[in-house]
Amino acid sequence: MNTGPAHHDTVPVAPQDSRIIQRDHHSISRKDITPSALKVLYRLQEAGFDAYIVGGGVRDLLLNLHPKDFDVATNASPEEVHRLFRNSRMIGRRFKIVHVQFGREIIEVATFRAHHAEQEEQGSDHSRQAANGMLLRDNVYGTLEEDVERRDFTINALYYTTKDFCIYDYHGGISDLNNRVVRIIGEPEARYREDPVRMLRAVRFAGKLGFDIEPVTAAPIHQLAPLLAAVSNARLFDEVLKLLSSGHGLPTWKLMWQYGLIAPMLPDTWQSLQGDDEQTVQNRMMIELALANTDKRIAEGRPVTPAFLYAVLLWAPLLEELSYLQDEERMPLIPAMHEAAQRIMDRQVKHIAIPRRISSIMREIWELQFRLPRRQGKRPDQLMEHPRFRASYDFLRLREESGEDLNGLGIWWERYQEQTDDSRRSMIQDLKENYSEPPRSKRRRRPRKRTPSNE
Structure with missing residues (x-):
């Protein structure tokens, strides 16, 4: 229940x-x-x-x-x-x-x-x-x-x-x-075929109200979930915001998972969550922690941004694409990151029309994940002046909380923000020249459908 x-x-x-x-x-x-x-x-x-x-x-x-x-x-x-x-x-x-x-x-x-x-x-x-x-x-x-x-x-x-x-x-x-039940009016399959978004509304009301979806109402959802692919990507952007950014995102996400509603809208994300290996468990944990934090912020009347949530949802696919570009195409880290971000967004917007004003913030949050480990000289102070620093720092801590080993990077940045200028200089000095950056994650690359370059 x-x-x-x-x-x-x-x-x-x-x-x-x-x-x-x-x-x-x-x-x-x-x-x-x-x-x-x-x-x-x-x-x-x-x-x-x-x-x-x-x-x-x-x-x-x-x-x-x-x-x-x-x-x-x-x-x-x-x-x-x-x-x-x-x-x-x-x-x-x-x-x-x-x-x-x-x-x-x-x-x-x-x-x-x-x-x-x-x-x-x-x-x-x-x-x-x-x-x-x-x-x-x-x-x-x-x-x-x-x-x-x-x-x-x-x-x-x-x-x-x-x-x-x-x-x-x-x-x-x-x-x-x-x-405390959500019950559809009429014959469920016919009503869902009329408007597949009704399946999303069923889980949204159940998640928001803590209700159960009545069994007859629930029965066709898993089978009919692929119909969401026919819904306009702009409409699905609005629906996903209602699902995950209205204060009950975590219970709603769990219902979306239960009824197979994630794959038609976030196929790369869905693929990254399949399996029971350590990396997949970490991917799931990061999303659930982000949703729990979002629900908490909304309950406290604090602002939330869809860019942060989408950055979390597409983080694992981004790293898998990045790993492919570095290993198979021998691209350097930062150019590979930008190319990976472009490819992920190009695929995602076919399903959910993420506006550029949001995708640009997502890219900045992602890029800063690769700049935050670089803490020599004036870089830390310059990074703190970046308009996306706070969101990127929160993202970094979320990665650690979900189980990623970053050699205490998040704790270092937490301390650095609290210190005086002299103490900050000492922290940078303490890193020493032999400081090694956090280990690169070994991402399991899943079977991919490669499309010809001219398509």
């Missing part, structure tokens, strides 16, 4: 023999909803439309958590919503929605969706589905009851409205909250 953050043992609502939970039988109050979300609800209702807070906002309030944002569902079309709010913009083509902006807060407004099959059979351009079942366009609008059927999981299919202050629960979502 998963364990997660402390919640109510049961969600405080009436027995679930009714799909409409009256205001005196649930714990949600308007004071728990942001003024911006309430403004959107009220304006839509005053214009004659239905409007509901839906999904994670309702779910988290019932679990006594603090929703990160509030989404609104309505029977108003995107164009009608856009006309009602001057501070809004329509986005998306596959799934058209409206963002209403209040300062830094964005309220996402989506129109009720209906089933797409009939529209597609009639040749409507509002809905298109690929041969493998994936939805390519989904702008078929419908009723609240139809919209409920289109939601992904029961715990996200809860609707609250200020019109009557009731919660509408058509699929037993509150019962699943009480039982």
Whole structure:
């Protein structure tokens, strides 16, 4: 059983023999909803439309958590919503929605969706589905009851409205909250084929909430995981951030591992984690320590950067590529490191579109791992002035904590940062001329699929 953050043992609502939970039988109050979300609800209702807070906002309030944002569902079309709010913009083509902006807060407004099959059979351009079942366009609008059927999981299919202050629960979502399970709505394989990202969402909610994935919901995931290869690399970048950088990265990573969801998105990383030899165990340990540290920083309200996490995820593949270039192509260390980084990134962006602003920081963190051992003369002070020094030092300590032997390099740098200038000079002098740099890791090079240079 998963364990997660402390919640109510049961969600405080009436027995679930009714799909409409009256205001005196649930714990949600308007004071728990942001003024911006309430403004959107009220304006839509005053214009004659239905409007509901839906999904994670309702779910988290019932679990006594603090929703990160509030989404609104309505029977108003995107164009009608856009006309009602001057501070809004329509986005998306596959799934058209409206963002209403209040300062830094964005309220996402989506129109009720209906089933797409009939529209597609009639040749409507509002809905298109690929041969493998994936939805390519989904702008078929419908009723609240139809919209409920289109939601992904029961715990996200809860609707609250200020019109009557009731919660509408058509699929037993509150019962699943009480039982701490993530259950998909509809036939699991068909729903995953419509949108493979639903598999990632299943493990994300389970990891975040400490819930179990209901067995029928979980059953097809491992087999269908390769479908993620058809998802756009830009969308997967956003999804991986939600998975690993939202404060519950470590339990989510373990679920991703359990259900085979790592290989389609991070194939080089996945390959580096196969086996039970000492090096592979160290690779796994480094990633898990990085995720645990990231979760801790988020819990403490400290900033995190995806560049650091991606640098960790791709570190073992980088070293394997570096070892190949040095041993087989006889390249010097630093040029080989740069070439290895380029090759790793070129392969990775085919799966996850890591932006250049992030990949450039990753490269700097990696390069400094090979410069930090060089501590003669003025080099240590120059390295400390580097904008990525702190992240690179943290990365270095992470390598040591995961079991890599660096001859006490991390401890040396920890002491050096704490010393006066005179003491620093003494530390450098103590290294002496016969100082030997940390031993080069012997990386097990795994079978590689080499592609011709002209491809």
